[in-house]
Amino acid sequence: METSFRFEQAVKKLYQAFHNNTLIPECNKQCAVGNILNNTDAWKHFSDSHGSLQLNYIGLVNENFGRRFQGFKPSELLQIEATFLKACGFQLPLNYRNKRPTNLADKDVLFKGLSAVVALLCQLDNIPNIMDCSVLFSFKVEDHFVKPV
Structure with missing residues (x-):
């Protein structure tokens, strides 16, 4: 599957933040968008x-001028953050x-947010x-054998 550069970079940064315990929802620099934008908080002014x-x-103004931040429009950044929260x-x-x-440090809570953002x-x-694993559990029963779909 071919993905865009912005997608690859965003997922990589979010993955690293999750595993380094630097994915903090209430911090503008360490939330989902803050991590995507290299731990800056300029996006909060949108x-x-x-x-x-x-x-x-x-x-x-930034949206109408076609400005992009790490490949994302301001409206997309707000959508990413709202989805995460x-x-x-x-x-x-x-x-x-x-x-x-x-408990904001609970990995289960953060993983739910991370999964929603990746989706x-x-x-x-x-x-x-890429987070949808339902295909792995799809089976079809034929002639007494279970075969993956």
Whole structure:
């Protein structure tokens, strides 16, 4: 399967952050998008709230000028971050009143977020979801033998 450079780089950075314990949902530099953008937080100025999908003036200007960050449009970056936070169990947008997971360092919580982001990255690049393992468990029964589909 052929993938884009932006996809390869994003997955590599997220994988490294996950295994190095530097994938931190509430930190703008170490969340999903922060890691994709080399641990910078300039992307946070594209919306008024962390986890929002609504571009603000700065985000719209960058989007309309066709600006890309590590290959992603500002709207795509907001979508990636919102997907990550939601899958981790946050109520969006992020603020002190909304629901959040009790243990942010829990690898299961972070893996759910990581899996959701990788699925979204696949969707953005129009490739099959590499996280979908259901094909491995698809079987067809023929003549008393079980054969993989």
